Amino acid sequence: ARGSRxxxxxxxxxxxxxxxxxGRKEAMxxxxxxxxxxxxxxxxxxxxxGYRLSEFGDSEAAIMACTKAIELDPDNVIAWVNRGWTYQxxxxxxxxxxxxxxxLEIAPGDIKALMNRANLSMKLNLYRGALDDLEAAFxxxxxxxxxxxxxxxxxxxTGDREGARSELVKAAALGDTEAGxxxxxxxxx
Numbered sequence: 001a002r003g004s005r006x007x008x009x010x011x012x013x014x015x016x017x018x019x020x021x022x023g024r025k026e027a028m029x030x031x032x033x034x035x036x037x038x039x040x041x042x043x044x045x046x047x048x049x050g051y052r053l054s055e056f057g058d059s060e061a062a063i064m065a066c067t068k069a070i071e072l073d074p075d076n077v078i079a080w081v082n083r084g085w086t087y088q089x090x091x092x093x094x095x096x097x098x099x100x101x102x103x104l105e106i107a108p109g110d111i112k113a114l115m116n117r118a119n120l121s122m123k124l125n126l127y128r129g130a131l132d133d134l135e136a137a138f139x140x141x142x143x144x145x146x147x148x149x150x151x152x153x154x155x156x157x158t159g160d161r162e163g164a165r166s167e168l169v170k171a172a173a174l175g176d177t178e179a180g181x182x183x184x185x186x187x188x189x
Contacts, residue, residue, distance in 0.1 A: 009039055013048050020052045028052060043073035047082055054086040062086045077107045081116060088120055096120055111140050118150060127157040145174035152179065161186075 003011070012035035019028040032049045039045060050066035053059075066083035069076050084099030100117035103110055114137040121130035131154040138147050152167035165186055171179035 005039060009035060009042055009045060012038065012045070016048070016052065020055065025056050025058075041072060043069040043076045043079060045069075046072065047076055047079035050079065050086065051082040054082065054089065059086050059090050075106050077103045077110050077113065080106070081110070081113050084113075085116055088116070093120060093124060109136070109140055111137050114140075115147070115150075118154070122150070122154065122157075125157075127154050130154045131158055143174070145171040145176035145179065148174070149176050149179040149182070152182065156186075 012031055016028045016031040016035070019025075019031060032045065032052075035042070035045045046065045046069035050062045050064075050069060053062035053065055063083055063086050066079045066086065069079035070083070073079070080099045080103035084096045084103065087093070087099060088096035097117065097120060100113050100120065103113035104117065107113070114133045118130045118133035118137065121127070121133065131151070134147055134151045134154055138144070138151060141147060148167045148171035152164045152171060155161075155167060156164035165183070168179045168183045168186070172183055
């Protein structure tokens with residue numbers, strides 16, 4: 001017995017991840033092609049393929065793969081987040097924000113969607129929206145130094161300097177070196 005359909009798909013995904021980690025794009029694509037032949041209706045395969053293609057800088061193919069995943073399963077949060085991330089990387093911030101919004105409509109507590117939308121909001125100087133997403137992410141993962149650092153940045157940008165310092169101190173205490181560098185700047189001001 002070769003295992004259940006889900007086990008076989010997961011084996012393909014692990015093999016593709018391994019090859020991607022080694023920088024072997026063509027071999028990775030071969031594995032994804034075999035996976036698609038095995039399970040052409042698997043939204044999961046296309047969403048992971050999209051993510052990996054985006055990592056390799058092939059944005060057009062990544063968007064196509066994620067779009068196919070969404071067509072197969074409109075509730076595939078990973079596909080929405082991955083396509084949003086790819087759009088963000090190409091500068092299509094409106095499309096990226098739309099995809100993050102859709103992911104959060106499907107799964108309001110998805111931390112990756114919250115973090116990606118918060119990061120994009122920060123880049124677009126939408127600090128209040130970023131702060132809201134970061135506070136939601138912090139409620140899910142209160143031990144994340146990255147979330148604390150970003151909360152500190154968002155609080156600083158919204159005028160809450162004391163709140164910013166507090167978050168950055170906590171992030172630095174957890175080993176976030178960027179938070180430590182930001183604190184040094186605060187104390188120089």
